[in-house]
Structure formats: C-alpha cells, structure tokens
Amino acid sequence: MKKKEHKECMSALLPVRDTLDVIGGKWKLLILISIWEGNKHFREIERSIPKLSTKVLSKELKDMEENQLIIRTVLNGFPVRTEYTPTEHSKTLGKVILELQNWGVNHRKKIFGVMPEKDSSFSA
Amino acid sequence: MKKKEHKECMSALLPVRDTLDVIGGKWKLLILISIWEGNKHFREIERSIPKLSTKVLSKELKDMEENQLIIRTVLNGFPVRTEYTPTEHSKTLGKVILELQNWGVNHRKKIFGVMPEKDSSFSA
DNA sequence: GTAATCAGTTACCTTTTGGTAACCAGTTAC
DNA sequence: GTAACTGGTTACCAAAAGGTAACTGATTAC
Numbered sequence: 409m410k411k412k413e414h415k416e417c418m419s420a421l422l423p424v425r426d427t428l429d430v431i432g433g434k435w436k437l438l439i440l441i442s443i444w445e446g447n448k449h450f451r452e453i454e455r456s457i458p459k460l461s462t463k464v465l466s467k468e469l470k471d472m473e474e475n476q477l478i479i480r481t482v483l484n485g486f487p488v489r490t491e492y493t494p495t496e497h498s499k500t501l502g503k504v505i506l507e508l509q510n511w512g513v514n515h516r517k518k519i520f521g522v523m524p525e526k527d528s529s530f531s532a
Numbered sequence: 533m534k535k536k537e538h539k540e541c542m543s544a545l546l547p548v549r550d551t552l553d554v555i556g557g558k559w560k561l562l563i564l565i566s567i568w569e570g571n572k573h574f575r576e577i578e579r580s581i582p583k584l585s586t587k588v589l590s591k592e593l594k595d596m597e598e599n600q601l602i603i604r605t606v607l608n609g610f611p612v613r614t615e616y617t618p619t620e621h622s623k624t625l626g627k628v629i630l631e632l633q634n635w636g637v638n639h640r641k642k643i644f645g646v647m648p649e650k651d652s653s654f655s656a
Numbered sequence: 657g658t659a660a661t662c663a664g665t666t667a668c669c670t671t672t673t674g675g676t677a678a679c680c681a682g683t684t685a686c
Numbered sequence: 687g688t689a690a691c692t693g694g695t696t697a698c699c700a701a702a703a704g705g706t707a708a709c710t711g712a713t714t715a716c
Contacts, residue, residue: 421561423636424629430639432556434704437545450663461705466664476642487662487713497642500635505548507631511624512547515554518600518621558674574693585675590694611683611692 430475431501435460435468440498443478448491477501554599555625559584559592564622567602572615601625 431437435457442456454465469492472478477498481491555561559581566580578589593616596602601622605615 420629420633421565423634423640424561424632426636426639427632428552428556432552437548441545451661459705461707462664463666463706464704475639482663485662490663497639500638504631504635507628508548508551509544510547511628512550514624515550515599515621516547575691583675585677586694587676587696588674606693609692614693 427504430477431504433468435464436472437505439465439468439472440477440494440501443492443494444498448493450490450492453492551628554601555628557592559588560596561629563589563592563596564601564618564625567616567618568622572617574614574616577616 431440438457438460439453442453445456447453447456450465450469453469454460454462457465469478469480473480476495478492478494481493483489483491555564562581562584563577566577569580571577571580574589574593577593578584578586581589593602593604597604600619602616602618605617607613607615
C-alpha cells in the first residue's frame with residue numbers, strides 16, 4: 409500500500425494554528441470586542457467582562473499587543489492612565505469571526521436540531 | 533456616560549465558541565485531516581500523526597464522533613476492526629479552515645514581515 | 657491621616673490538558 | 687507457548703492554564 413501524502417495539508421495547518429492561537433482561549437475575543445466597542449482603559453475593560461480577573465486580562469492584553477491587535481498608550485496624566493485601541497489589523501479578523509459564527513450556528517442545528525437557546529445573561 | 537451595548541456581539545460569540553471548541557486544541561484538525569486523507573483505522577491514524585498518543589487519540593475521536601465530524605463503525609471481522617469515516621458535515625469545515633489559514637498567512641506577514649519558513653518536517 | 661482610584665504584579669492554589677507506560681481481551685503467525 | 691497485531695482503558699505524572707487575593711506606587715478627595 410502506497411504511503412499517504414498529507415504533507416501539503418500539514419503545512420497549511422501552520423497558519424491555521426497561528427490564527428487559533430491569536431483568537432483562541434476563553435477571553436481573547438471577549439476582550440477584543442470590548443475594545444472594539446470603545447472600552448479603552450484597563451479597569452473599564454475589566455469591568456465590562458464579568459468573571460475576568462485582573463491577572464488574566466493583563467496577560468491577554470500583552471499577547472494581543474504582541475499580535476498587533478491592539479495598541480497600548482500610556483497617557484501621562486495625573487492618575488496615570490493607559491489607553492488600549494484596536495488596530496486596523498484587528499479589524500481584518502471580522503471575516504474570520506463571521507465564518508466561525510456561521511459554522512457554529514449551523515453546527516448547533518446539526519447537533520441539537522434547533523437554534524441556540526437565548527441566554528438571559530447575554531441576549532437582548 | 534451611557535452604558536455600552538455589547539449584548540448582541542456577545543450572543544454572536546456563543547456559536548463562535550462552539551466552533552473553536554470543535555476544531556480547537558492541538559490535535560483535532562490533524563486527526564480530521566488524517567481521516568480525510570483516507571486513514572480509517574485507529575492504529576493507522578495514530579501512526580500517521582507523530583507524537584500523538586493512544587490516549588489522546590481515543591479521547592479526541594470520541595469528541596469528534598459526538599460532534600458528528602466522523603462516524604465510527606465496528607466491522608465484525610476476526611481481528612475486530614474499527615473504521616472511522618468523515619461525515620459530510622465535517623466537509624463544511626473546509627471553508628472555515630481556509631479562512632483561518634488565509635488570516636494566519638497574512639498575520640505572519642504582518643508580524644514577521646515575511647512568509648512562514650518552510651518546515652522540513654512538513655513541506656514537500 | 658484615611659480611603660479610594662488608577663494600572664498592574666506577585667504568590668499561591670486548583671483545574672484542565674497532555675504525556676508515559678502498563679495493561680486487557682481477542683486473534684493470528686511461528 | 688511466545689510474540690505481535692487489533693482497539694482501546696487505566697493509573698500515574700508533569701505542565702499549562704486559570705482563579706483568588708494580597709500588595710505596590712502614585713494621585714486625588716475628604
């Protein structure tokens with residue numbers, strides 16, 4: 409039996425891994441959306457996301473800055489304030505997120521046979 | 533200051549989370565691709581992915597079966613064989629994966645300023 | 657002085673994830 | 687009988703991720 413060729417698929421997986429690393433995890437997308445929505449300051453972002461701890465937010469923001477999804481600016485005011493703003497690069501994630509969302513909605517239908525339940529803590 | 537409205541974005545995140553749960557993690561995509569390529573049997577899949585352990589493969593296959601990405605059939609032959617085959621539903625992931633890949637390639641350019649290095653263990 | 661706000665850091669602990677290797681039952685080949 | 691294959695399971699560890707809470711240093715308000 410001839411050896412299977414899956415080398416090309418595998419090399420395609422490297423960038424897929426990169427993307428998953430950038431947006432994966434429990435908090436990254438929540439934080440990004442919070443910033444997209446206009447939350448700029450550390451405590452503001454923290455308070456906008458229930459159950460998110462200072463420590464994790466701190467770490468995630470660093471990751472996201474490294475990945476050029478956000479820019480961190482220290483404003484030399486008197487209670488020193490930090491400002492986080494989204495980059496243009498972060499906006500390009502929109503398409504990816506939409507695709508993930510579409511598949512997710514469809515997947516739920518497949519698995520549960522229905523649309524996702526409204527979650528009172530989230531939906532309008 | 534008026535309270536920020538990000539409830540609709542948040543509910544959109546539920547299906548996004550679902551998708552990330554289905555394809556996230558270190559092995560799921562590798563395993564799925566291996567099966568897409570024609571590897572059908574447990575040991576065959578295991579051997580096709582270096583460093584993947586029996587235990588993890590076993591667990592991942594169960595998850596993937598639950599998510600209807602693969603079908604597990606037990607063939608009542610003499611050395612009892614099990615066959616894993618991809619579902620049509622799994623094929624719909626193609627688009628998602630492509631989108632993740634595109635973004636990843638672009639992201640690498642942004643971050644490293646160059647295309648990803650060829651990885652001798654994977655590329656042709 | 658006391659308390660509270662800002663933006664985090666640090667130490668400690670728990671939970672989850674992943675890895676190693678032994679093992680089981682059944683069958684085949686030697 | 688012995689070894690090797692099939693498809694896994696089990697017990698035990700190690701590493702990583704995540705949570706809790708205390709604390710820093712600076713400033714502002716009382």
